Amino acid sequence: MAKLTKNQKLAAEKIEAGKLYTVAEAAALVKEITTTKFDASVDIDVRLGVDPRKANQMVRGVVSLPNGTGKVTRVLALCGSDQEAAAKEAGADYVGLDEYIEKIKAGWTDVDVIITQPQYMGKIGALGRVLGPRGLMPNPKSGTVTQDVAKAVKEVKQGKIDFKVDKFGIVHTSIGKVSFDAKAIAENANVFIQTLLKLKPAASKGTYVKSIYLSSTMSQGIRIDAKSIE
Numbered sequence: 001m002a003k004l005t006k007n008q009k010l011a012a013e014k015i016e017a018g019k020l021y022t023v024a025e026a027a028a029l030v031k032e033i034t035t036t037k038f039d040a041s042v043d044i045d046v047r048l049g050v051d052p053r054k055a056n057q058m059v060r061g062v063v064s065l066p067n068g069t070g071k072v073t074r075v076l077a078l079c080g081s082d083q084e085a086a087a088k089e090a091g092a093d094y095v096g097l098d099e100y101i102e103k104i105k106a107g108w109t110d111v112d113v114i115i116t117q118p119q120y121m122g123k124i125g126a127l128g129r130v131l132g133p134r135g136l137m138p139n140p141k142s143g144t145v146t147q148d149v150a151k152a153v154k155e156v157k158q159g160k161i162d163f164k165v166d167k168f169g170i171v172h173t174s175i176g177k178v179s180f181d182a183k184a185i186a187e188n189a190n191v192f193i194q195t196l197l198k199l200k201p202a203a204s205k206g207t208y209v210k211s212i213y214l215s216s217t218m219s220q221g222i223r224i225d226a227k228s229i230e
Contacts, residue, residue: 014033040218050165056203059165068181076100078100143155
């Protein structure tokens with residue numbers, strides 16, 4: 001096990017063993033215990049009482065964070081020529097169709113989100129081997145397959161994120177940066193958790209939210225009291 005640095009030891013001492021923190025307390029504390037020299041991401045991990053191997057217990061959704069993610073999200077809009085100008089105006093980094101499909105076939109994937117229209121999914125479906133493993137395949141459930149490409153681009157740029165439970169029953173995502181003030185981090189956390197609560201599958205029995213932890217890049221996790229969610 002790696003030896004803790006002086007700063008890491010001081011940070012660890014600020015977290016009380018066994019204590020459940022409110023979202024507001026955790027948001028303030030995560031800023032205190034982060035010692036990285038770069039602007040670390042603030043991550044949230046929620047362990048759910050679901051069996052993701054069963055289709056009727058899969059949890060997936062989208063949420064627009066009120067204070068954004070703090071990340072620069074590169075967006076590719078694969079759309080018809082009639083929507084290109086609007087997509088560019090909405091903030092898309094790359095706009096086009098066939099030329100980008102060919103680039104992706106050749107291995108280019110320097111984007112974070114791809115948005116397209118339903119009529120082009122036939123062409124894009126052939127890119128599944130490249131886009132699928134990278135989580136870049138457009139999906140109607142996440143709002144990335146739509147006739148209103150400009151609106152979808154704008155939402156992603158403003159902090160809309162797509163999330164789903166992994167095979168271990170955990171939902172993990174970034175909800176901001178340490179440079180955010182504590183209030184903004186807490187607001188994003190509350191909105192994310194509230195969205196997750198609304199997605200409880202009818203087939204899920206027992207405790208739905210088993211644990212919630214807030215952390216930053218390389219920091220220790222701070223456990224949140226689920227009852228404190230606003």
